[in-house]
Amino acid sequence: METLITRFPPSPTGFLHIGGARTALFNWLYARKTGGRFILRFEDTDAERSTQQYVDAIVDALQWLGIDWDEGPFYQSRRLDVYEKYIQHLIDTGSAYYCTCSKEKIEAMRQQAAQSGGKPKYDGTCREKNLPPTPGAVVRFKSPLMGNTVVEDKIRGNIVFPNAELDDFIIRRSDGMPIYNLAVVVDDISMGVNTIIRGDDHISNTPKQILLYRALGAEVPDFGHVPMVLGPDKARLSKRHGAMSVTAYRDMGYYPEALLNYLVRLGWSHGDQEFFTREELIEKFDIEHIGRSAGVFNPEKLLALNAEHIRSTPVEKLAPHLIGFLGGHGIAAEDNAFLHGVIKTLQPRSKTFVEMAEAAVFYYSAPENYEEKGVKKFFKPEVAAPIRDLIAELKNTETFDEKHLEPAFVKVMEAHDLKFGKIAQPVRLALSGKTVSPGIFEMIEILGRDETIARLEKAAVFIRDQAEKQA
RNA sequence: GUCCCCAUCGUCUAGCCCGGUCCAGGACACCGGCCUUUCACGCCGGCGACAGGGGUUCAAAUCCCCUUGGGGACGCCA
Numbered sequence: 277m278e279t280l281i282t283r284f285p286p287s288p289t290g291f292l293h294i295g296g297a298r299t300a301l302f303n304w305l306y307a308r309k310t311g312g313r314f315i316l317r318f319e320d321t322d323a324e325r326s327t328q329q330y331v332d333a334i335v336d337a338l339q340w341l342g343i344d345w346d347e348g349p350f351y352q353s354r355r356l357d358v359y360e361k362y363i364q365h366l367i368d369t370g371s372a373y374y375c376t377c378s379k380e381k382i383e384a385m386r387q388q389a390a391q392s393g394g395k396p397k398y399d400g401t402c403r404e405k406n407l408p409p410t411p412g413a414v415v416r417f418k419s420p421l422m423g424n425t426v427v428e429d430k431i432r433g434n435i436v437f438p439n440a441e442l443d444d445f446i447i448r449r450s451d452g453m454p455i456y457n458l459a460v461v462v463d464d465i466s467m468g469v470n471t472i473i474r475g476d477d478h479i480s481n482t483p484k485q486i487l488l489y490r491a492l493g494a495e496v497p498d499f500g501h502v503p504m505v506l507g508p509d510k511a512r513l514s515k516r517h518g519a520m521s522v523t524a525y526r527d528m529g530y531y532p533e534a535l536l537n538y539l540v541r542l543g544w545s546h547g548d549q550e551f552f553t554r555e556e557l558i559e560k561f562d563i564e565h566i567g568r569s570a571g572v573f574n575p576e577k578l579l580a581l582n583a584e585h586i587r588s589t590p591v592e593k594l595a596p597h598l599i600g601f602l603g604g605h606g607i608a609a610e611d612n613a614f615l616h617g618v619i620k621t622l623q624p625r626s627k628t629f630v631e632m633a634e635a636a637v638f639y640y641s642a643p644e645n646y647e648e649k650g651v652k653k654f655f656k657p658e659v660a661a662p663i664r665d666l667i668a669e670l671k672n673t674e675t676f677d678e679k680h681l682e683p684a685f686v687k688v689m690e691a692h693d694l695k696f697g698k699i700a701q702p703v704r705l706a707l708s709g710k711t712v713s714p715g716i717f718e719m720i721e722i723l724g725r726d727e728t729i730a731r732l733e734k735a736a737v738f739i740r741d742q743a744e745k746q747a
Numbered sequence: 748g749u750c751c752c753c754a755u756c757g758u759c760u761a762g763c764c765c766g767g768u769c770c771a772g773g774a775c776a777c778c779g780g781c782c783u784u785u786c787a788c789g790c791c792g793g794c795g796a797c798a799g800g801g802g803u804u805c806a807a808a809u810c811c812c813c814u815u816g817g818g819g820a821c822g823c824c825a
Contacts, residue, residue: 287825322824379823386821395749396821414823432752441750441821449823456825480751480820503753503818510817538759541774545760548773567760570818574758577775587788624788650785685784700784712786 280312282471284338284345285460287319288330291521292337294573295475295505295513298539302473302502304343305540305561315467316345319460320353321453337522341532342554347467352459359454362462362492363415363447371491372447374413375402397443415448417458417488425483430500431566437483445484457481461488469497473563476501500563502543503570510572520573529601529628530578531594534585538578542571551584583627591616591623601633607640614639617722621714635713639722642731643709646738650711654702655735657743662692662699663706663736667729676725678717685716706735 282303286296307314316338320326335349352359366372377398386396403418420439427435447458454462464472479501489496507513513520525535537552544566546552552560586594595611598619602609609615618639619632626632646655669684689699700716707719707728720728 285825289825319825325824382823390748392748435751437751443821446823451823453823455823460825475819476752477819478825481825501752506818508758512818542759548761550760550774569753571760572758574775577759580775583788625786695784697784704785710785714786716784 278470280307280310280471281315281467281469282307282312282473283315283317283464283467283469284343285317285319285463286334287322287325288327288334289322289325290330291523292334293513293520293522294539297337297341297343297522297535298505298542299473299475299502300338300343301341301536301539302544302561302566303471304345305557306471306473306563307346308558309561312471313346314344315350315469316348317350317463317467318352319456320351321456321459323353323453326353333523337526340526341522341536350463350467352454352463355463356452356454358466359448359459359462360452363454363458366417366447366491367415369491370418372415372417373402373405373444374407374409375416375444375446376407376410376413377401395441395443398445400444403444412450414446414450416444417447417484417491419444419484419487425486427479427482427486427499429479430498430563432501432568435479435482437480439483439487442484442487447488457484457488461485461492461494464497465489465492465494470495471498471500473500473502476503500566502566503568505542506570506572508572508574510570513573525578529630529632530582531585531589531597531629533589534582535578537585538581542573543567551581551588579627586626586628586632587623591619594619594623594629598629598632598636601629602636602640605633605637607637609640614722621718621722625714638708638710638713639719642727642734643707645709646705646735647710650701650705651742654705654711655739655742657739659699659702660736660739660743662688662694663702663732663739665691666699666703667732667736670720670725670729670732673725676721676728678721681717681720702735703732707731 284296284300284303286292286300292300304314306312316335318326318331318334320331331349338345363372367374375398381401382398385399389396398416402416407413419442423439425437425439425442427437429435445455445457447455449455463469482499482501486496505513522535526532533554536554536557540552540557540561541550544561546560546565549560595615598615599609599611618636622632622635626635665688666684669687670681673680673684685696685699688694689696692699701711703716704713704719705711707713707716707723713719723731
């Protein structure tokens, strides 16, 4: 079987957003799944709006997502001579022609068409004039006047376009730069791309491109148009929908695999399965189960999926991601057993790395003050004695794991006739400074004997001072 | 305006191609409950949809047509 070659061709006129990432993902998965190749190509023929800054940002986002490419990145702006060759061929074979109609004239044509209810089209003034190249002339494709062009879409089936709907579209600007439809086709032909998965906003470009393939004597690739991603108001995604760039999700503490998982499920399914690892995605992805209807981006579901990924991903894989966010709290954490232990206790209670980092701070630095409502509720004078006893017990506990810790607590509880909660809450506050934290035993185990005792003693002093102040 | 695409719970979706097992299944969110050392996790239960109308058929979410609704394209942007 022929090697499958897919590509992702962003235009560097903006950041990589959710929709673009999904398109890239589909192409990437399909290539990885079939052992094919995946190409990255920047379509920067619009010199006005393309910038290096966006190129870098897109590369950065793709790398973070773990979407890697086998070839490229290519830049259309550096392949002008290639397009020129193909354009010349089209002219030579009578499939394209020079046109000297002014922009104003074209605009007037459109206006008129709009008024009389027709489709805005170029009227073909220069079509049969056989004009020679002149400065400022554009090159137009000579589109068939009759017949149909059929797009055999892998996702939607056959889509028929009457050729009369198409006009003689420009393939080369007056400044010599090629136009999108020409450039993609030439690139895809010369790069051997045989499978194109893209947004369905490109459907109406497809017949034009098919015509170009034929005029160039090239084989038409497989097309598959995926539905668009909509905002909560069901409108096409745009800046006004808020955080839509991939890097925004990185900054908000999302795990790349979770984003991938969410994105792929927005438009593709594998029965009832919701959770996928990257490997599972590659193994199970198929083009047959890509849906046909547009999907609304749902940040809440993405958040929930992120939490699920955080919960079920091995701590070693999570650690490098968390370290950056810990840095934001002034903590220079090392990727060691301590960090891994910390993550373990935070996994079931963190939806993002931002949350996890925040919750992890107390492990690295003893609380400087205690949550106020906790102090009122749990640091009462009567807990001073049990805490003193607990400190003494902990000093004698041989191993610091739950199995040995619990008897120590039970002993203190019995001596003072307390329920577990009565001692656990003050201890929680003493260790973490907060009323909400991971389990008591797991915290103690990670903090270790010295640190635990130090924090308990500090709390005991605090409680005593507190009592004196009141007296 | 013209052309094209789409249509199952609020949202993402399974089912639709190969009608009956679907008084429609899962997930997120929401509401109860259980578990419990806090918060979570987890578990159990609830709420909630085949856009409408015509056909075809013994039988339609599944096939056909129309309507309605939503989206996209119509650039010397990609």
